[in-house]
Amino acid sequence: MEIPVVRNILEANDKIAVNLKELFAKHGILVLNLISSPGAGKTSILERTLTDLKDEFKMAVIEGDCQTDNDARRVAETGAKAVQINTDGGCHLDSNMITAALANFDMDNIDILFIENVGNLVCPVEFDCGEDFKIALLSVPEGDDKPEKYPALFEKSSAMILNKCDLLPYVQFDVERAKRFATQLNKDMPVFQTSCTTSEGLDTWYEWLRTAHAAKQK
């Protein structure tokens, strides 16, 4: 027999994500899902953000990692509460894992929650973790063709951080080209050019965070 179905394959994940969104809204928590390749500098950006905005916001981090807890330890050193999800080789976080991780947090004591997804530009994009925004993070040594190769991430992200810009004089990277591709399907997406070494551009990223957090409080 033929059984017509037409069901979204990710529906189980999406249902849980809807519950998460309600929960985050109730507590007024801004939630950002950071997606990048391994080594693009997600942890460094987080360390800086958690340190520099320490007096302004109460921040927490859910760390997705395939195997180790190195990143979680680095983040915890900033004083922010960090919970590690070990995906056991899995290539992305999903809404179920986030729900489980939340048991470790005092939700009334968080202004901004960062989800540091597993280093991978493909799978994390498909799984809604209940976040307000996905942030695509790219570093200049990776090459300016990344947005071209991974359109879905850049289409679904609300901002892009172009990190390690202090290396621009030493690598072949055309900022305009990367921006053009990244914003082709997402024309209003802001692009922050940052460096954790020189602190370049971090202030624009912080400004965006402040605005996004204020909007969430309304």
Add this chain to the structure above:
Amino acid sequence: MAIAASLIDIVKEEMAKHNASKLLMVRVCYGKLTNLVPEALSFAFEVQTQQSPLEGAELELKEIPVTVTCGECSTEFTPEGTDLFCMPCPSCENLFGHTVLTGKELYLDHLEAE
């Protein structure tokens, strides 16, 4: 792998609803803009259905093309070629700010079972 697992859960649910015990075929539709890698899904599906009533079923993957509305003049069109980053509007040649209408779907369309 997680996509295959979600797919298998839904298939099992639908088979139980219809009292089917042997799966013959599943059709999945996926938009060209999703990150789905058909070979990877086929492989994961095959591995994860081994030694179950789903084993040996044919997994049909149907790609849904991209259609967009021009950000400038609102013309609807399907970009030519495979380059998703060069989508000139056929009426005004604008390249930017198109809205995606189709190409982001990922769903189980139907299945055949007995």
